[in-house]
Amino acid sequence: MTANSEIDGYFDKISEGLEATVSEVQLKEQLSVGLGALRDLYRQEAIGFSDELIETLKAVRDIEMDLAEFIEIVDELPLVNDSVEAIEYQIKLNHIARSLEGLPVQQRVLRELRGLRDRLPELEKKSLEIENLAKQQRFLNLESKCEPCECGARRVIRENIHRKFWRCETYPKCLRARSVTREETVYLGS
Ligand SMILES: [Zn+2]
Numbered sequence: 272m273t274a275n276s277e278i279d280g281y282f283d284k285i286s287e288g289l290e291a292t293v294s295e296v297q298l299k300e301q302l303s304v305g306l307g308a309l310r311d312l313y314r315q316e317a318i319g320f321s322d323e324l325i326e327t328l329k330a331v332r333d334i335e336m337d338l339a340e341f342i343e344i345v346d347e348l349p350l351v352n353d354s355v356e357a358i359e360y361q362i363k364l365n366h367i368a369r370s371l372e373g374l375p376v377q378q379r380v381l382r383e384l385r386g387l388r389d390r391l392p393e394l395e396k397k398s399l400e401i402e403n404l405a406k407q408q409r410f411l412n413l414e415s416k417c418e419p420c421e422c423g424a425r426r427v428i429r430e431n432i433h434r435k436f437w438r439c440e441t442y443p444k445c446l447r448a449r450s451v452t453r454e455e456t457v458y459l460g461s
Contacts, residue, residue, distance in 0.1 A: 275319045278312060281305045285331055292375045295345070299338040302331060334374075337367050341380060348383060354395040361387055409459050420447050428459075435459060 288301035309328060313320055320328075344360060344367075351357050364384045371377040410428050417426045420439040428451065429438045435456065439445040451459070 278309065278319050278324070281308050281312075282327075289334070289374055289376075292378075295338050295341050295376055295379050298376050299335060299342060302335040302338070306332060306335060334371065337370050338376070341367050341383075345383060348387065351387070351390075351394070353398040353401065354391060355398065357387055357391055357394050406460065413455060413458065420445060422447065 282305075285302060285305040288298050288305070291298075293301070306328065340363070344363060348360065351360060361384065364380055364387065368377055368380040368384060371380060414425070414427055417437065420426050420441075422439060422441065422445045424445060425440040426437045426449075427440050428435055430436075435451045437449045437451060439447045
């Protein structure tokens with residue numbers, strides 16, 4: 272077999288893979304094998320490789336890298352636990368979906384994107400709950416450090432729509448209050 276027909280043979284296999292409905296893992300494997308064989312051929316004899324061919328190989332290599340990233344993402348997706356992370360993955364998947372445009376394997380990426388989109392409302396709710404818990408914890412931290420009210424009782428932070436303030440725990444028995452300092456406001460966050 273001449274070098275050229277060998278090159279064509281590997282290229283045909285790569286095209287077949289790209290056109291077939293196979294999993295991302297199978298396709299990635301197929302491309303890696305094809306590219307590896309072509310790289311070996313190139314090292315033996317670069318003559319059969321036109322500039323156009325080399326550009327095409329680079330494009331196939333890009334697809335291979337996108338697939339590798341996609342495979343990693345598919346592994347990580349079940350662990351996504353908050354909406355910020357989910358949106359980051361959405362951006363990555365959108366990018367991969369665009370670069371795999373026209374290939375059957377793009378459907379796999381779109382399916383994962385749909386799955387992620389369906390989970391988003393639940394993840395947003397969870398993120399909000401986590402944020403509220405963290406805020407509650409910050410309130411408790413400050414309250415545990417605050418010096419007691421002049422009556423001797425503990426002070427607690429209360430929040431109304433206008434502001435946060437310290438109030439005696441025995442309110443309304445004791446009406447003493449004091450404002451939250453700038454430093455405390457920063458610590459408590461919004
Ligand atoms: Zn008091």
